[in-house]
Amino acid sequence: MAEPIPIIGGTGALGYGLGLRLARAGQAIVIGSRKPERAEEAAAKLREAVPGAEIEGLPNDEAAKRGPIVFLTVPFRAQSETLTNLKEALAEGQLLVDCTVPLAAAISGKATRTVGVWQGSAAQQAQEMAPDGVTVLSALHTVSAPVLAGDEPLDEDVLICGDKKADKSRVAAVIELIDGLRAVNAGPLEQARIVEPLTAMLIGINGRYKTHAGIRITGLPDADHWS
Amino acid sequence: MAEPIPIIGGTGALGYGLGLRLARAGQAIVIGSRKPERAEEAAAKLREAVPGAEIEGLPNDEAAKRGPIVFLTVPFRAQSETLTNLKEALAEGQLLVDCTVPLAAAISGKATRTVGVWQGSAAQQAQEMAPDGVTVLSALHTVSAPVLAGDEPLDEDVLICGDKKADKSRVAAVIELIDGLRAVNAGPLEQARIVEPLTAMLIGINGRYKTHAGIRITGLPDADHWS
Numbered sequence: 267m268a269e270p271i272p273i274i275g276g277t278g279a280l281g282y283g284l285g286l287r288l289a290r291a292g293q294a295i296v297i298g299s300r301k302p303e304r305a306e307e308a309a310a311k312l313r314e315a316v317p318g319a320e321i322e323g324l325p326n327d328e329a330a331k332r333g334p335i336v337f338l339t340v341p342f343r344a345q346s347e348t349l350t351n352l353k354e355a356l357a358e359g360q361l362l363v364d365c366t367v368p369l370a371a372a373i374s375g376k377a378t379r380t381v382g383v384w385q386g387s388a389a390q391q392a393q394e395m396a397p398d399g400v401t402v403l404s405a406l407h408t409v410s411a412p413v414l415a416g417d418e419p420l421d422e423d424v425l426i427c428g429d430k431k432a433d434k435s436r437v438a439a440v441i442e443l444i445d446g447l448r449a450v451n452a453g454p455l456e457q458a459r460i461v462e463p464l465t466a467m468l469i470g471i472n473g474r475y476k477t478h479a480g481i482r483i484t485g486l487p488d489a490d491h492w493s
Numbered sequence: 494m495a496e497p498i499p500i501i502g503g504t505g506a507l508g509y510g511l512g513l514r515l516a517r518a519g520q521a522i523v524i525g526s527r528k529p530e531r532a533e534e535a536a537a538k539l540r541e542a543v544p545g546a547e548i549e550g551l552p553n554d555e556a557a558k559r560g561p562i563v564f565l566t567v568p569f570r571a572q573s574e575t576l577t578n579l580k581e582a583l584a585e586g587q588l589l590v591d592c593t594v595p596l597a598a599a600i601s602g603k604a605t606r607t608v609g610v611w612q613g614s615a616a617q618q619a620q621e622m623a624p625d626g627v628t629v630l631s632a633l634h635t636v637s638a639p640v641l642a643g644d645e646p647l648d649e650d651v652l653i654c655g656d657k658k659a660d661k662s663r664v665a666a667v668i669e670l671i672d673g674l675r676a677v678n679a680g681p682l683e684q685a686r687i688v689e690p691l692t693a694m695l696i697g698i699n700g701r702y703k704t705h706a707g708i709r710i711t712g713l714p715d716a717d718h719w720s
Contacts, residue, residue: 378680380687410712422711425694453605453697460607460694463687467652468710470680475713482709483695484649485637486702 283414358399510641585626
């Protein structure tokens, strides 16, 4: 893609991993953070990891203006505050890909449990808070952050929720820039109620099996699902 | 296994498919139904499909007494009533594998949505209703009933929830009698809150992709997970 991909909360494990994999695929990235110096620090680390990659580090609100498809990878605890702070930064027509998961860890509970979100899911909370004309989608809940941030080959699916197939298709094109990830249309945004808790289940499986598990949907036809 | 596997609601699509695959694996089966004549009818059909297989058809309460590991494959709408009717039939020490899913279809809503169950999941409702000493586990939500009831090879996982690994291991041994199914330890029974809704998500995916999808957990070690 010609335009860079802003990653809000890109200094966290998931955001950094996403940035690393996209940068390796030749995609320009903007790492956003609440603190400009931390954004620049992460960007510098990424530039070192992927020589020649186009990577900027900026405060979240500036980062959010840099491209049409924005990933939100902050912890759930910070999601609402972050979106409040982005009210003036996000603009009509942008896609906001929410990757947050309402783990009970956010309220000092277990990471293998979730908390109920009034709107039904973190993604639907994001949709309620996003400025008019900004479309929220939901993705990347089942991809292990440490794996994404490492060198191992990937071989798993990313479940994308969103109300319009055309929007999901654009997000799928970004995700499928990453080798070994297949984007699957998991339905309208409300299906994030089902997909987000998978993170909690996988965290349990990771502990039990000493691994970094992911999800694969079996039985899908081989054709390009997004054409 | 020497002892037969009772399948309560075995005349339905999932129960019948489970019976068929287990019978093909040489396992003795007891098909239970509310109506004895329907149980016998399904049993006769299975005997025809798998010549030489040991298959009985009995009323649910009689079927439930025939083996130590009982599968419950009734629709969610009938789960509570069925368990009330089994109060005298189920006995201490038995394992009850709940396969029901609280789809909103049960209250004339969409099959791609779920209803909230007070106890947290259908499996937890079953645990509350089961007689003392009967242990409830949860499994088989992501395996397509029509696929199970057909001839196609399987290649997917079954997520098992239950509070004790030793119990899950016994259920896993039954499920892994079926060629192409791998049983994965998805955690304590409460994780059924996360696993049950996957059926709704997969029903959506099936419609969208014109397929019968299933789930595979990626990244698990190759070793026998249940030893």
